Amino acid sequence: MKILTGPEKLKKEVMDRNLCTGCGACVGLCPYIYAVNERVALVHSCGLKEGNCHQVCPRIELNPVEMDKQVFNKPRADHILGENKGIFFARAVDQQISENGQYGGVVTALAAYMVKNKKVDAAVLTRANGNDVPEPVLVQTMEEVLGCSGSKYSACPTLKIVSEGLKKGFLRLCVVGRPCQVIAFRKMQRLCGQNKLKCFPDNKFEAIVIGLFCFWSLSPDFYIKLKDKTAGNKTVRLDIPPNRGLVAVLENGAKVEFPLEELRPLIREACVDCFDITSEYADVSVGSTEYDPEWNTLIVRTEKGEALIKEAQAAGVIEIKQYPSEILPNLLTAVANKKARVLHGLQQGDYLRLSDDYLQGFYAAQKTTESEKC
């Protein structure tokens, strides 16, 4: 059997099998890879065996043990949510931010704080585009960060602008992304550490990574349906209320609903195989609470993430409270079940590289979760 390398590997193992997550990492690194309407395609193979494109792909050879070592320098203690220093409820203190945010506005509040106080040179965010696919943006002002509030439930290739930012000399970045994007970004950082990401000045940059929870994203076909249903009225907000499908809120105040049965066929194929639901390799991860829409779930993971949260709290940017113990089993069960489904469907040669020890750790944790829920 021919061993695939370089762009050929990316095309055959990921793109041709519809396993591309649309993270955008390869797009920003290669002049021959394009993203059009959230579909990523290789238009010409450079022929290099050692290209960067396949090495940053979150769907090629993901070894969680290696990733834990790279990000946390130790094996994970939590096999369901990933290594962490604590889980909380959090929300933005500023009313404008919390009102415009998807839930508590924590992501916007943190990114705005870092940009405003020049803790980073720019933030890599995702901006809505009415009824069209959203766009990746590099932002440097608080107003621009606020303009990116809200979830866009599709796979915007946000990471494609990371290289643009680095080439502009923005060497301290805040990166906000879905779990697949966090993995791809960590892979980029790993290559940089090995001096292999040649297109970046000196191969050196710093980043704080804010990861989103994500069980799935929608394929770009969603926007065709959205345009149909909204009849030209601009969408200003999308939401996924628990077990009710998706609701689009329009500029004229009307609401358009996508019931679950209409939404399911629109889920991006690559998301079905995703083993990371809470952005396990981020500095901090943020999701909904599925309990109180004015708050976010916040998982603090790295020392860098912990320092940011303490600073933002002390500066009155976000407030934090204890995660209610009675709802923790719900989150653990939802995450463990998705992971178990992915493992069940896993086939030889698939992207996940899981050792027996790792799998044992996961199944033991899943069992504990099940018994605690009962």
Ligand SMILES: Cc1cc2nc3c(=O)[nH]c(=O)nc-3n(C[C@H](O)[C@H](O)[C@H](O)COP(=O)(O)OP(=O)(O)OC[C@H]3O[C@@H](n4cnc5c(N)ncnc54)[C@H](O)[C@@H]3O)c2cc1C
């Ligand atoms: C595709 C998708 C699926 C999700 N699924 C879940 C889920 O199943 N369960 C759950 O608890 N939470 C999920 N989330 C996360 C949730 O919707 C909120 O983004 C998160 O709780 C942060 O809330 P916030 O109030 O702090 O957001 P805000 O303060 O409004 O900030 C949102 C930030 O997210 C970024 N962003 C928006 N859309 C995207 C995108 N498509 N790709 C990358 N970055 C983006 C923006 O740049 C913005 O900075 C999902 C998010 C996305 C994008």
